[in-house]
Amino acid sequence: MKAVVRRGAELVDTEIAEPVPGEGQALVSTLVCGICGSDLHALHYLDHMIALTKRAGGMETVDPAQDVVFGHEFCAEVLDYGPGCTGAIKPGTAVVSVPAAFGPQGGELVGYSNRFPGGFAERMVLTEAMLLPVPNGLDAERAALTEPMAVGEHAVAQAPLTPRSVALVIGCGPVGLSVISALKARGMGPVIATDFSPERRRAAELLGADVVLDPREQSPHDRWEALDVPATMASLSTSQLLGRSIRDAVIFECVGVPGMIQQLIEKAPPTASIIVVGVCMESDSIEPSLAINKQLSLKFVFGYSPEEFAATLHEIAEGARDVAPLISGTVGRSGVKDAFKALSGGGDRIKVLVDPRRP
Amino acid sequence: MKAVVRRGAELVDTEIAEPVPGEGQALVSTLVCGICGSDLHALHYLDHMIALTKRAGGMETVDPAQDVVFGHEFCAEVLDYGPGCTGAIKPGTAVVSVPAAFGPQGGELVGYSNRFPGGFAERMVLTEAMLLPVPNGLDAERAALTEPMAVGEHAVAQAPLTPRSVALVIGCGPVGLSVISALKARGMGPVIATDFSPERRRAAELLGADVVLDPREQSPHDRWEALDVPATMASLSTSQLLGRSIRDAVIFECVGVPGMIQQLIEKAPPTASIIVVGVCMESDSIEPSLAINKQLSLKFVFGYSPEEFAATLHEIAEGARDVAPLISGTVGRSGVKDAFKALSGGGDRIKVLVDPRRP
Numbered sequence: 001m002k003a004v005v006r007r008g009a010e011l012v013d014t015e016i017a018e019p020v021p022g023e024g025q026a027l028v029s030t031l032v033c034g035i036c037g038s039d040l041h042a043l044h045y046l047d048h049m050i051a052l053t054k055r056a057g058g059m060e061t062v063d064p065a066q067d068v069v070f071g072h073e074f075c076a077e078v079l080d081y082g083p084g085c086t087g088a089i090k091p092g093t094a095v096v097s098v099p100a101a102f103g104p105q106g107g108e109l110v111g112y113s114n115r116f117p118g119g120f121a122e123r124m125v126l127t128e129a130m131l132l133p134v135p136n137g138l139d140a141e142r143a144a145l146t147e148p149m150a151v152g153e154h155a156v157a158q159a160p161l162t163p164r165s166v167a168l169v170i171g172c173g174p175v176g177l178s179v180i181s182a183l184k185a186r187g188m189g190p191v192i193a194t195d196f197s198p199e200r201r202r203a204a205e206l207l208g209a210d211v212v213l214d215p216r217e218q219s220p221h222d223r224w225e226a227l228d229v230p231a232t233m234a235s236l237s238t239s240q241l242l243g244r245s246i247r248d249a250v251i252f253e254c255v256g257v258p259g260m261i262q263q264l265i266e267k268a269p270p271t272a273s274i275i276v277v278g279v280c281m282e283s284d285s286i287e288p289s290l291a292i293n294k295q296l297s298l299k300f301v302f303g304y305s306p307e308e309f310a311a312t313l314h315e316i317a318e319g320a321r322d323v324a325p326l327i328s329g330t331v332g333r334s335g336v337k338d339a340f341k342a343l344s345g346g347g348d349r350i351k352v353l354v355d356p357r358r359p
Numbered sequence: 360m361k362a363v364v365r366r367g368a369e370l371v372d373t374e375i376a377e378p379v380p381g382e383g384q385a386l387v388s389t390l391v392c393g394i395c396g397s398d399l400h401a402l403h404y405l406d407h408m409i410a411l412t413k414r415a416g417g418m419e420t421v422d423p424a425q426d427v428v429f430g431h432e433f434c435a436e437v438l439d440y441g442p443g444c445t446g447a448i449k450p451g452t453a454v455v456s457v458p459a460a461f462g463p464q465g466g467e468l469v470g471y472s473n474r475f476p477g478g479f480a481e482r483m484v485l486t487e488a489m490l491l492p493v494p495n496g497l498d499a500e501r502a503a504l505t506e507p508m509a510v511g512e513h514a515v516a517q518a519p520l521t522p523r524s525v526a527l528v529i530g531c532g533p534v535g536l537s538v539i540s541a542l543k544a545r546g547m548g549p550v551i552a553t554d555f556s557p558e559r560r561r562a563a564e565l566l567g568a569d570v571v572l573d574p575r576e577q578s579p580h581d582r583w584e585a586l587d588v589p590a591t592m593a594s595l596s597t598s599q600l601l602g603r604s605i606r607d608a609v610i611f612e613c614v615g616v617p618g619m620i621q622q623l624i625e626k627a628p629p630t631a632s633i634i635v636v637g638v639c640m641e642s643d644s645i646e647p648s649l650a651i652n653k654q655l656s657l658k659f660v661f662g663y664s665p666e667e668f669a670a671t672l673h674e675i676a677e678g679a680r681d682v683a684p685l686i687s688g689t690v691g692r693s694g695v696k697d698a699f700k701a702l703s704g705g706g707d708r709i710k711v712l713v714d715p716r717r718p
Contacts, residue, residue, distance in 0.1 A: 056652035057629050261647060270416055280647040288639040291659040293415035298657040300650040
């Protein structure tokens with residue numbers, strides 16, 4: 001079958017072996033698959049990603065010296081089943097799935113595996129038990145956004161939000177937009193969003209952000225004072241008794257470059273919660289004494305649960321979360337290389353989808 | 360009156376003006392007052408502490424060029440009242456107080472103020488409304504431990520503890536011991552504690568830590584595997600589906616030197632909560648991508664609420680929290696300078712008290 005393969009830090013449009021569904025596995029035809037920021041990183045730094053997973057207690061399941069077919073944000077159509085399947089979802093049905101597949105070697109991430117090609121290939125094998133039929137006639141492009149939108153679902157679920165929370169989303173790439181969409185689907189507000197790119201700010205507006213700022217023109221942190229809420233004695237520490245006020249500030253860091261966390265430690269109001277969703281791959285410097293003085297919390301979040309993934313699919317299908325503003329276009333296999341370059345360059349494109357059936 | 364004064368980064372045993380209680384203020388005679396780690400820092404770096412407070416949104420209330428009398432961990436005896444007081448607590452009664460006093464210029468921290476001398480002086484003025492009578496015949500030495508023990512009370516209240524939590528306390532100085540004591544008063548266990556000092560490890564044992572380790576001999580992190588709890592699907596992110604397990608690990612960082620936070624990011628099990636109580640005054644380096652991969656949270660805590668302070672006093676007075684193992688001895692005014700030196704040297708002394716009535 002045709003696939004765009006990562007081979008020695010290059011993307012190659014080539015022919016690879018047809019995947020064969022094993023016990024409990026379905027064979028599916030990829031309809032469309034998003035390019036993720038981690039794919040951009042993994043193209044050049046797959047070694048680093050593997051080392052990180054290993055240090056975090058995960059399994060080392062991919063050999064970067066061998067071919068890998070990226071793509072974990074997919075919508076596909078069921079073709080056939082391997083042995084031991086129920087076949088409950090009929091062939092021809094559009095499905096999505098948490099990108100985890102289970103084979104004789106254990107679980108692996110589809111799209112970061114030598115055994116399980118991802119969605120930049122014409123066909124994949126997936127675990128039948130994890131397939132979710134796409135409901136409500138939702139088109140494949142929007143269904144493929146389930147995975148990145150589940151990241152926001154999880155981040156928002158992990159945040160200590162209350163009815164009086166003020167949410168600030170730093171960065172309106174796919175991660176930040178996913179967070180904004182999940183916040184607005186829960187009726188949260190005000191949601192303040194910032195990004196340098198006019199296209200991304202426009203997408204944030206379309207997704208319902210209440211205040212959208214260009215950080216070159218206005219710091220979102222200037223807004224805290226205006227949104228101030230009187231403090232209660234019971235929730236105050238000694239230092240806060242001395243002239244400080246608090247409010248339920250929840251800040252989502254969705255940029256992931258060095259310096260962002262310290263900038264938030266510097267600018268956040270006392271007792272703010274900072275949810276770190278953007279993945280900064282380099283070492284970073286923070287000032288713990290300032291974070292202590294302000295009683296900040298940093299919650300580092302990653303991925304989502306299968307339940308959050310399923311809930312996201314249904315929210316998209318039922319119109320509670322609109323994903324159209326994220327979709328910058330769809331390319332065939334020959335367009336993947338350029339799309340990686342453009343997305344790495346920090347341009348205005350948000351989510352580029354790949355249709356691996358198209359040359 | 361006699362007081363040990365900070366004057367140009369030196370401690371001077373000298374005569375200062377008698378304090379006069381103003382509107383709503385009580386005049387008290389200091390019985391005993393603890394030396395805090397922040398006093399050691401403030402002796403040389405008061406400028407830095409002031410800048411930090413200001414950056415954190417607090418008020419600039421102390422001029423480091425003028426005299427400051429340290430001491431915010433005190434037990435005192437009521438002598439007299441200024442105008443507008445109720446006088447409900449009779450003269451001669453032993454009291455403690457959150458070290459915050461309110462004057463015409465607003466609130467200030469007793470012990471870090473040019474206007475309100477702290478407990479290294481023979482007498483102080485305190486806000487009547489904040490005085491708490493020492494109950495149950497508790498002696499002044501143990502009552503003076505209310506303030507540092509309230510720090511642990513607050514840290515533990517801020518931690519996401521559950522009945523299946525495993526608590527690890529890194530560092531058994533006054534802060535770590537206060538955390539251990541608060542954990543055991545709540546019936547938490549197992550509590551694992553580590554420190555290089557045999558005296559501090561002994562104090563941790565006396566306060567009820569279940570496992571006490573010398574980190575040179577055994578890493579506390581080796582214990583996580585043994586304390587493993589099977590994970591449930593619902594609480595797992597994608598990456599955790601792939602061979603990881605989780606448990607409710609809550610780690611209290613009570614050392615406060617550079618490198619500690621990253622060491623915990625490196626060693627903590629996935630989804631652990633790290634409560635940062637030790638104050639690292641320098642810039643520190645962390646690896647956000649590893650923290651994200653493990654979904655760690657870092658909660659920076661500071662101080663306590665007036666309610667936590669009052670609860671701590673009663674827990675000590677009723678024997679729910681024993682503080683005797685923390686007390687290394689009491690010095691007079693002439694011993695303060697040497698005590699500062701010894702405590703800064705990282706020796707085995709834990710909490711040294713000052714009786715400012717003694718020469």
